[in-house]
Amino acid sequence: MEVPIIQVVDLPTDNIQQIISKPLPNERLFLYIFSMKASLYFLLAFLLLNFSSYSQSTTGTRGLVKAPTARMFEDGTLSIGAAFIPPGYFKKTHGWQKGKLTGNAGLNTFVTVNLFPFMEVMFRYSHEMNVTPSFQNGYFPDRMFTARFKLFNETEKLPAIVLGMQDVVAFFAPDAAGGGTIPNYASTYLVASKNFSYRGFNIDTSLGYGTDLADIPAKEFKGIFGGVEITTPYLENTQLLLDYDATYMNIGVQKQFFNRVQAMVSYYPNYQKIGWVLAYRYKMY
């Protein structure tokens, strides 16, 4: 079911900005409307499934749609997964347009481990689809490490607080890769999460602030970010996610299957595109 929707949404284009700035031809407009309706049906169908879940963001760490939270999985949890970033939302990591949004989709494949009760680490391989790595275009998929440290656990009155350091090998090991480490997704942030309950609704709120780390400028989550994860009493173990990642608003719904597989469908209102995250979670203890 997902495949046709993604195919319809994934219009062939080299530059998404051109499409957005131009009036859409009727044919494309129809496809967009169709994709919107199909997406809503898909989201609805997804909501009606009833499984428990916990948010794992498109970045690969624990979070909302994209914005990180101060939540962590249990100690010894291993998560292997992939996130599909739709065209128009994935940043170029090479060439003169480096750092700009590309018309190609992206695929983040990640391995995330809760190495200690207070520490989550992630290795991610981010690939811009439809681009072949070569000397000529200077493109090679990005590899990065992220480490997140839980500074405080949540109490009755105070939120949990996490320090996140994303793509920071260049900071700890500036001479790694011959000094050629390129932090394409660098970010250092503090994020707080607090859980509230209201009439059976569980609302997990997060608020964070990201900044540069020494001379490594933040490429993501720079400034204030945050969002909510809502669980309703009617759809047990299902979360509706809403976040602001310091640049865009994002919406998502996620589910967990067989207590191991987690799927999230995300919707990006800015570009009216759909992405997804699929992750397999395993408890090593």
Add this chain to the structure above:
Amino acid sequence: MIMKALFFSVFSLISIALHAQCDLITPLKEEGFENLIQISEDGGLQLHYENRRYRFEGVALKRVLEIIAATPCLSNSITIIIYNKGIPISELRTQKNWIDGLISGELSATTFNREANFSFTTRKRPKEKVTNSSYLKSDVAVGARTDYLIGNFDNPIRWTPMLLPSFQSTVARGTQINTTYGVVLYDDLYFWEESRFRYAFASHNGRLPGGIFTRISAGYFEQTQYGIEGHATKFFFGDQLRLDLNLSLTENKFLDKPPTRRAIDKNHFSYGLKATYRYAPLTTDLSIHYGRYIFDDTGYTVLLERQFNEVFIGFFMREVDRQIVGSFGRLYEKNYGFQFTVPIGTKKHLKPWYIRAKTEEQFYLDYNYTGGVDIGRRIHAPGTVIAELEEYYPSTLQKALESLFKGH
């Protein structure tokens, strides 16, 4: 006379019945455990066993405890001594009623661990004859590994996957032979790699007075090293502090191919000293190794590694004075990365026999951030006692019981 005979018969029957009740050897032998000895000492029961049936020692210990719980023994005090290659490694001193409580679920594993005493053993193997000896039994296994490189423009992932059929046998107490052949399935990483021997060595494992584990090996090792190596390991404060000393005298060559890729001359002496601190509550090791490595580089390796039963995940940093075997023409003297070991194959093997087919037990992969994959390399002798010691750590066995009896 008749009364005397009757009394003698009844007494004999009662003796046999009582003895049969305490027989742990028969069920353990049926389960496939080896080097079994059951003796009584100071009113307590002492049970010696070696596990080659289960992939993980924690699971084997759980099975042994289940068998003890199912056996109505008279002794309440029980000491279990766990072997590897015929050498006593660890011991667990506990009570029969605590084992019964653990198995029935009346006692949590945490409470059991607190009440029981886990340690490396200082006992020698008793003089009693062992049942179901592990000697002269061989394993044939097929493992897998892949050498790879992420980060080349012409191909994002270069790799050389290979199958590793191996033969391992314990020929006598502590003495073993290991042979592993690498069948290269595909090679777009080296362009010269061929199917060839990866390991062919003999090792003698021992335990000296004072609890020093030793190993001396001769033969052909991974990293195209041919020669002899020795290793000694000593623990302090249980498994909290571990000191390792390794020495090797090797030559860099292929075993069955012309030595066209010689990196260093004959009689290369390498050494290393490693100190490891284990934080037992999180089964986490922080270690530093300093030494002269097999490719003539001298330096140190710092490793932070967490053990989750059979899974190991670690982050390392290496720095050496030079590198003589580079990666695609580039030489790196510093390296960062991570490594992991995950269990593969079946959790339970066939019963050990003269020749037994089994699956390989572990898959190891390291990721070198800078690509300097040939710095800080040491001789490895897989399948030897010292190489497998982590499974026998008291803290590992305790954690294993906690996770295996979770929910009890």
